[in-house]
Amino acid sequence: MTDFTASPPGPAPRAPGRIALRWLLFILLGLFALFYLMPLFVMVTTSLKSLEEIRSGSLVAFPRELTFDAWRTAWSGACTGIQCEGLRPYFWNSVLLAVPAVLISTFLGAANGYIIAQWNFRGANLIFSAMLFGCFIPFQVVLLPMARMLGMMGLAGTIPGLIFAHVVYGIGFTTLFFRNFYVTIPSDLVKAAKVDGAGFFRIFWSIFLPLSLPIIVVTVIWQFTQIWNDFLFGVSFSQAGTQPVTVALNNIVNSTTGVKEYNVDMAAAIIAGLPTLLVYVVAGKYFIRGLTAGSVKG
Amino acid sequence: MHAWLERQIPKMVLAPSFVAILIFVYGFIGWTAWISLTRSKLLPRYDLHGLIQYKRLLAAPRWDTAMDNLFLFGSLFIGISMLLGLGLAILLDQRIRIEGVLRTIYLYPMALSMIVTGTAWKWIMNPGLGLEAMVRGWGFDSFRFSWIIDPDMAIYAVVVAGVWQASGFVMALFLAGLRSVDGEIIKAAQVDGIPGWRIYSAIILPSMAPIFLSAFIVLAHLAIKSFDLVVALTGGGPGYATDLPATYMYAMAFSRGDIGQAASSAMVMMAVVFAIVVPYLYSELRAKHD
Incomplete structure (x- = not known):
């Protein structure tokens, strides 16, 4: 374990610089977390929207109206080539x-x-x-x-x-x-x-x-x-x-x-x-x- | 007699697996190597014709694109994944209370199929409705983001999705490495007042050389075998702008009916893998014996 932003060995004052650094660290980690989560978020929200809402709304917007039709179709109705039995x-x-x-x-x-x-x-x-x-x-x-x-x-x-x-x-x-x-x-x-x-x-x-x-x-x-x-x-x-x-x-x-x-x-x-x-x-x-x-x- | 039989049991239990490996790995590699030296087209032919398939391969513009793409995709995919993975590992190594949660978030793409990853990113990068439309909706009307339909940029779209999938795994490798560095040395350096970045660059990172190597090997291996990601994201297109050796091989084997080309391209892929892996394996095995 190596830690450079928290306190070094021995008593150390909580300097403002350190606190700023700590904040920067959390912001960076948070931004990366968003990067990894974004596709999952987009997948889930898109799957819960109607086609109409997908065309009119933004990629990252929450669905205005939840619909599970897409899930039903994906599971048992979507077409893979000529057959339409879903996944x-x-x-x-x-x-x-x-x-x-x-x-x-x-x-x-x-x-x-x-x-x-x-x-x-x-x-x-x-x-x-x-x-x-x-x-x-x-x-x-x-x-x-x-x-x-x-x-x-x-x-x-x-x-x-x-x-x-x-x-x-x-x-x-x-x-x-x-x-x-x-x-x-x-x-x-x-x-x-x-x-x-x-x-x-x-x-x-x-x-x-x-x-x-x-x-x-x-x-x-x-x-x-x-x-x-x-x-x-x-x-x-x-x-x-x-x-x-x-x-x-x-x-x-x-x-x-x-x-x-x-x-x-x-x-x-x-x-x-x-x-x-x-x-x-x-x-x-x-x-x-x-x-x-x-x-x-x- | 009974004792003799008793001693043969381990061999007999191991034998089926060994025979299977002999036939299905080594025998099959031999078969593919042989076919790569023939004029086989739709059906295999066994009379040898020298390096004709390899010459055809070198002369094929599509193969040329595939190898260029492999090099470009491979270097960017490996380079960015390593940098991102190392950066995340160092950031996570600063005594973060929610480290476990963040680690789970960074690594989950590795559990997904490349087909799922490709499908998701294909939608995100959809020119009409994805990121492009989103940014335009914010008022930037001239914003363009159409990498996946642009022959010059599509391969970078594959890089983005590949990095998204694999960088968390590199992070996990590096984080394990950072945790295994001797804490006493670091404490001593801190007491001496050496700044944090110097401790990383002069003490910690050099001691992690083996982890850099294994991360590189794994990523290179993934890059060369990349097939599903391209199929799902771009289908090799536009045209064959994002073809990789793996998609070339598949096209020749199953849609073009040119198994001579399929066999020779597969042999080249294997040669590339071995050029990277064999020196590594050799040094690993030797290090074990010492």
Whole structure:
């Protein structure tokens, strides 16, 4: 903690200069807060206005008359191309896609991390490096063969196909998270458990998993944010009807049929962003931990 | 026999993931690399034709624009996000009572999809009804703000939205770094009467060099992979004024039916990522072993 505007060590008088500096600091911080909040504010207020009011009023004005029509349309009536069912079916696609993909990739990451950190055999570190390397590739480099592979597996344009892609390319990160968590657990624990006759699975279930709650939360949040917000896989590997919510949102916004309904666009954008935003508000601490853990190597 | 089997269990559990990575990462990179050396168009062809796709890439004006944009967008996005993130971190580090609230506000965009961010900013920067109309409504009738439909300015619109999304994250990285600086050294410097800005520039910032590096790596990685933000904000347009390598690759792969170009552009993207990431990874791994 470094603090230069408050009192220096020892008794210090509250000089007027310091107080002015303190005010300047708060004004600056406040202005930046406005900058970050402005888009959210504009999205919410626009979504609650009628089209008429949007055309006549100012971008940052509060709605004169609240209307939830745009929300209703965004959820169940807006057109993505030729279909006009709103975001609802695509929202559920994203749920159906994200839940299994998050669970499977987290579970695999836990098992892999446990092995690499605690059951080190020759070559394990090489395997870990190979997985780590996979975290860094731009997905464009696997997009074409993956599309063909999903076709050959009969999963082209399906939700299981998308789940598969997210699991395969999520393993690197989930393994990294769990491995870095499990290396901090002393290896004597495994040795002692082995002496007591516990095997590989027993040690995992009864000793390691119960210790892992914080890292499970971090990994689940990280994976959920990644998968829910994904657009590249969604747009490349899905077809009409199986698209995730991000792809549907983009289609609604760029659909050229009819009048441009900005209020519906904004309501749809909020709906698409709400789940990850909620996770962030509820578990921000873990969200940040995942970001920084991911950024140390990725 | 039983003991031997027992020892193989970890390998057997790890094997499926390892095989998956081998095929879906390394095998697929190999496939894309191979295709980038062929004359593949709509369908893959496997007879090699040297660097023909890379020559086509270099000759394509659209690719040229994409690479120029990547450089311009990348430097501004990284530069501004770093400056803003560092500035916010230093401001927040002054014993602010509502620090937690402010941190939450600065960082929330990072939780949003780039598609959501792009949609929001597209509306804010809408020339007829957004910021432009707002400022005109204040009486500045000649005010113009039409970046997203101006081929020369649209890429800066992408920078604004990108910075809005990522700078809070840089702030979080730097703030964690500021908190980890040894407090004793700073106290000693304060006792010696060294002014605050000197303490920052001479003591604190130099000790945070590794954080600058990781922030740079993360931002560069984000910049190169930027795809959704451009799609949602400008659709690559006007024309292809805001194309980036990622949108070029996608267009070639899925709308132009030119998978030779798609493969070669993807390989160039990977080369750019590795030119940045591999030296970093290497130094990280070496530092661990020492």
